[in-house]
Amino acid sequence: PAKLKSRRQRSWGVRASEMSKNTLNPIRAIVDGMKLTPNPDKPMISLSIGDPTVFGNMPTDDKVLQAMKEAIDSQKYNGYAPSVGYQKSREAVANFYSRPGAPLEAKDVILTSGCSQAIELCINVLCNPGDNILVPCPGFSLYKTLAVSLGVQVKLYNLLPEKSWEVDLQHLESLIDSRTACLIVTNPSNPCGSVYSKEHLQNIISVASKHCIPILADEIYGDMVFPDCSFHPMAPLSSDVPILSCGGLAKRWLVPGWRMGWILIHDRNNVFGSEIREGLVKLSQRILGACTIVQGALESIFNNTPHEFYQSTVSFIKANSEICYSALSTVPGLTPVMPSGAMYLMVGIDMDNFPEFQNDVDFTERLVTEQSVFCLPATAFEYPDFFRVVVTVPEDMMMEACARIREFCARHYRPCSTDSNEIDQ
Amino acid sequence: PAKLKSRRQRSWGVRASEMSKNTLNPIRAIVDGMKLTPNPDKPMISLSIGDPTVFGNMPTDDKVLQAMKEAIDSQKYNGYAPSVGYQKSREAVANFYSRPGAPLEAKDVILTSGCSQAIELCINVLCNPGDNILVPCPGFSLYKTLAVSLGVQVKLYNLLPEKSWEVDLQHLESLIDSRTACLIVTNPSNPCGSVYSKEHLQNIISVASKHCIPILADEIYGDMVFPDCSFHPMAPLSSDVPILSCGGLAKRWLVPGWRMGWILIHDRNNVFGSEIREGLVKLSQRILGACTIVQGALESIFNNTPHEFYQSTVSFIKANSEICYSALSTVPGLTPVMPSGAMYLMVGIDMDNFPEFQNDVDFTERLVTEQSVFCLPATAFEYPDFFRVVVTVPEDMMMEACARIREFCARHYRPCSTDSNEIDQ
Ligand SMILES: Cc1ncc(COP(=O)(O)O)c(C=O)c1O
Numbered sequence: 001p002a003k004l005k006s007r008r009q010r011s012w013g014v015r016a017s018e019m020s021k022n023t024l025n026p027i028r029a030i031v032d033g034m035k036l037t038p039n040p041d042k043p044m045i046s047l048s049i050g051d052p053t054v055f056g057n058m059p060t061d062d063k064v065l066q067a068m069k070e071a072i073d074s075q076k077y078n079g080y081a082p083s084v085g086y087q088k089s090r091e092a093v094a095n096f097y098s099r100p101g102a103p104l105e106a107k108d109v110i111l112t113s114g115c116s117q118a119i120e121l122c123i124n125v126l127c128n129p130g131d132n133i134l135v136p137c138p139g140f141s142l143y144k145t146l147a148v149s150l151g152v153q154v155k156l157y158n159l160l161p162e163k164s165w166e167v168d169l170q171h172l173e174s175l176i177d178s179r180t181a182c183l184i185v186t187n188p189s190n191p192c193g194s195v196y197s198k199e200h201l202q203n204i205i206s207v208a209s210k211h212c213i214p215i216l217a218d219e220i221y222g223d224m225v226f227p228d229c230s231f232h233p234m235a236p237l238s239s240d241v242p243i244l245s246c247g248g249l250a251k252r253w254l255v256p257g258w259r260m261g262w263i264l265i266h267d268r269n270n271v272f273g274s275e276i277r278e279g280l281v282k283l284s285q286r287i288l289g290a291c292t293i294v295q296g297a298l299e300s301i302f303n304n305t306p307h308e309f310y311q312s313t314v315s316f317i318k319a320n321s322e323i324c325y326s327a328l329s330t331v332p333g334l335t336p337v338m339p340s341g342a343m344y345l346m347v348g349i350d351m352d353n354f355p356e357f358q359n360d361v362d363f364t365e366r367l368v369t370e371q372s373v374f375c376l377p378a379t380a381f382e383y384p385d386f387f388r389v390v391v392t393v394p395e396d397m398m399m400e401a402c403a404r405i406r407e408f409c410a411r412h413y414r415p416c417s418t419d420s421n422e423i424d425q
Numbered sequence: 426p427a428k429l430k431s432r433r434q435r436s437w438g439v440r441a442s443e444m445s446k447n448t449l450n451p452i453r454a455i456v457d458g459m460k461l462t463p464n465p466d467k468p469m470i471s472l473s474i475g476d477p478t479v480f481g482n483m484p485t486d487d488k489v490l491q492a493m494k495e496a497i498d499s500q501k502y503n504g505y506a507p508s509v510g511y512q513k514s515r516e517a518v519a520n521f522y523s524r525p526g527a528p529l530e531a532k533d534v535i536l537t538s539g540c541s542q543a544i545e546l547c548i549n550v551l552c553n554p555g556d557n558i559l560v561p562c563p564g565f566s567l568y569k570t571l572a573v574s575l576g577v578q579v580k581l582y583n584l585l586p587e588k589s590w591e592v593d594l595q596h597l598e599s600l601i602d603s604r605t606a607c608l609i610v611t612n613p614s615n616p617c618g619s620v621y622s623k624e625h626l627q628n629i630i631s632v633a634s635k636h637c638i639p640i641l642a643d644e645i646y647g648d649m650v651f652p653d654c655s656f657h658p659m660a661p662l663s664s665d666v667p668i669l670s671c672g673g674l675a676k677r678w679l680v681p682g683w684r685m686g687w688i689l690i691h692d693r694n695n696v697f698g699s700e701i702r703e704g705l706v707k708l709s710q711r712i713l714g715a716c717t718i719v720q721g722a723l724e725s726i727f728n729n730t731p732h733e734f735y736q737s738t739v740s741f742i743k744a745n746s747e748i749c750y751s752a753l754s755t756v757p758g759l760t761p762v763m764p765s766g767a768m769y770l771m772v773g774i775d776m777d778n779f780p781e782f783q784n785d786v787d788f789t790e791r792l793v794t795e796q797s798v799f800c801l802p803a804t805a806f807e808y809p810d811f812f813r814v815v816v817t818v819p820e821d822m823m824m825e826a827c828a829r830i831r832e833f834c835a836r837h838y839r840p841c842s843t844d845s846n847e848i849d850q
């Protein structure tokens with residue numbers, strides 16, 4: 001049939017946008033590139049996924065489920081909520097997180113679809129293409145994924161494993177330039193499990209203050225710290241630096257699938273003016289935020305979750321961390337770093353002692369092949385020659401996994417020629 | 426204190442990003458600019474919000490609530506789902522929406538946080554800055570909100586009220602150029618309540634086919650059509666044009682707050698190749714999608730919601746539409762257009778007959794002041810001199826509202842001088 005010439009002068013062939021192509025997920029990129037074929041003689045133990053629910057040993061509290069069912073039965077939470085969340089739910093979050101030096105009201109809270117959307121909104125409101133953000137290394141990969149897709153550059157600041165993953169403040173400061181739009185601090189940390197002291201947080205804030213950089217405090221693991229340690233939210237420690245604290249139900253309440261997150265806006269000196277608040281509200285209207293049933297349950301979740309639930313979660317994580325740390329710290333060639341919170345433990349690999357393996361990806365791939373244990377290579381966090389262990393698995397699996405890692409290392413360990421040299425010197 | 430000069434050479438003052446400033450919500454912009462002071466002697470009747478749950482007269486079905494509570498009790502749906510949704514839930518959607526000419530498998534389904542996120546992902550994957558999309562006028566404002574914030578231009582194609590809001594195909598075709606990335610079709614329509622015939626949809630598809638433009642079919646009101654009318658999903662009607670159909674639980678199941686949406690990828694000729702599918706998967710990893718509890722309930726919601734529930738919803742909406750249509754069609758100066766589905770009815774205002782008012786915004790503002798009835802001025806849909814009535818309110822309120830609109834119009838109506846002229850000619 002005589003077809004009119006298309007004005008568009010083109011045939012089929014639809015290309016994906018630049019933005020979608022620039023949405024890179026390093027964890028997927030690395031894991032998908034690995035040959036993960038477990039040893040058929042050993043059942044697989046996966047210590048790679050930051051989801052505390054996968055093994056069934058860490059259920060959420062009954063009160064949390066109860067709160068959800070009551071929200072459903074009330075039939076009050078089926079309609080649209082305001083894009084920033086129900087007023088009452090925002091109030092509940094404000095009450096729960098208000099601190100003497102850093103009071104919060106409902107207007108300071110924006111409810112989001114998971115902490116991920118909280119982070120997305122914060123980056124989106126603070127950054128223009130060409131700006132840069134300061135991101136911890138090693139650090140959670142989502143920051144970079146979101147930033148790069150927006151044309152925002154990521155500058156990685158070093159954390160120091162020998163100082164329990166404190167920030168290398170000098171390095172941090174050296175990265176700041178006129179296009180630095182935001183400093184991201186993850187405390188407690190994924191992947192490190194580190195928890196910063198008040199003093200260290202103050203030092204970080206001082207750098208931000210000196211250079212007038214707002215802080216995005218990713219506190220999704222807030223309060224998930226071991227009993228002998230304290231969690232300090234950043235906001236009360238800041239006198240002038242505005243802080244957007246991102247959090248959610250995912251980790252502490254052990255329900256990451258529910259996609260309930262929030263932004264707490266701390267800006268006592270009104271540095272943000274109304275612009276940033278309004279910008280966040282506008283951005284929240286794009287797709288709206290969290291499921292209304294979970295929003296409806298929030299107040300009751302905060303009020304009724306028993307203290308023992310929180311305690312038993314961290315006690316368990318601490319016990320498992322200790323098992324893992326003490327088991328691996330006696331393995332030649334490995335250097336685990338003891339965490340103080342969250343649910344991760346980082347282990348350094350002395351690659352010189354494992355000449356068979358090129359890098360951490362190689363090492364962890366072979367650990368699957370031989371021992372059916374999968375740990376995420378820390379290259380996924382831009383931190384080669386480490387791997388991350390998720391410490392929420394059942395205790396016996398944790399022990400078994402460590403035994404297998406020990407066996408694996410013993411088999412592949414080669415003393416370095418330089419080792420003796422060092423003694424000589 | 427002697428403060429070091431900041432390298433950034435700047436003091437505090439954090440500006441919101443261009444993207445947040447370019448995220449414009451016309452409904453909010455217009456409504457926030459209106460003086461909405463009801464008449465204290467008359468209780469307010471709001472016919473403005475597209476949320477069927479606000480009056481409590483349209484609860485969702487008990488089976489839907491039951492499915493949610495079972496999902497909670499199972500404790501199987503607390504962890505992270507894959508970013509595109511659980512395999513089983515995607516399968517449930519695929520089964521429910523598969524049609525003879527347009528089969529679906531789980532891999533063709535992406536679950537999202539509401540239909541809004543479905544639309545966002547589709548626009549994000551298809552469009553680069555500088556591209557344009559074709560959007561119905563009048564139409565749902567979110568398309569423009571999302572596009573403009575991405576630097577994507579919106580070209581409005583006309584719908585014809587006198588032809589039950591069919592697309593002006595010539596106008597549509599005239600807008601296509603080499604940067605046209607996507608054609609959005611809303612069927613059934615918000616704000617029109619129109620439902621297109623098979624033939625009309627085929628004509629629209631022909632235009633897209635001729636110019637090789639993929640279609641985003643916003644079918645969130647799919648199946649919400651009056652008993653004497655049929656809904657035709659676009660996909661089975663297309664032989665070559667790839668169609669991304671966006672939908673969700675919001676409207677048909679009357680639970681918009683739950684934020685459960687989906688994209689159905691129809692691409693039988695493999696025009697998209699793997700790029701668009703991969704792009705959608707990548708974009709889904711940014712913030713992850715829908716709440717896992719709702720995902721877990723999906724299969725049971727599809728299987729167990731009784732047919733009568735769907736029927737009674739549309740019967741009610743049809744009855745209310747008829748009440749509204751017949752009441753307003755005898756009001757001098759108004760021209761309501763009878764809908765065939767969704768939950769809206771558009772009413773034309775013969776502005777010449779209301780010289781006191783400048784436009785539809787003025788008109789609807791005064792309708793609040795005098796009669797405590799609020800209808801959304803269609804300027805919010807880029808379509809001045811109309812207003813939109815939401816027809817999900819209880820019947821007695823619908824009747825009362827129409828009586829007040831009649832009274833309001835009678836009071837302000839002025840016969841046009843040209844009316845007699847017309848008769849003369
Ligand atoms: C540091 C950090 N921030 C944010 C998130 C995302 O949280 P959510 O699942 O609530 O989006 C995670 C998840 O692992 C995380 O580790």
Ligand SMILES: Cc1ncc(COP(=O)(O)O)c(C=O)c1O
Pocket residue numbers: 287475538539540541542565611614615643645672673674675681684685686
């Ligand atoms: C045409 C249309 N598409 C999409 C949506 C958004 O649906 P959801 O609430 O599931 O995001 C709406 C909501 O009113 C709508 O009218």
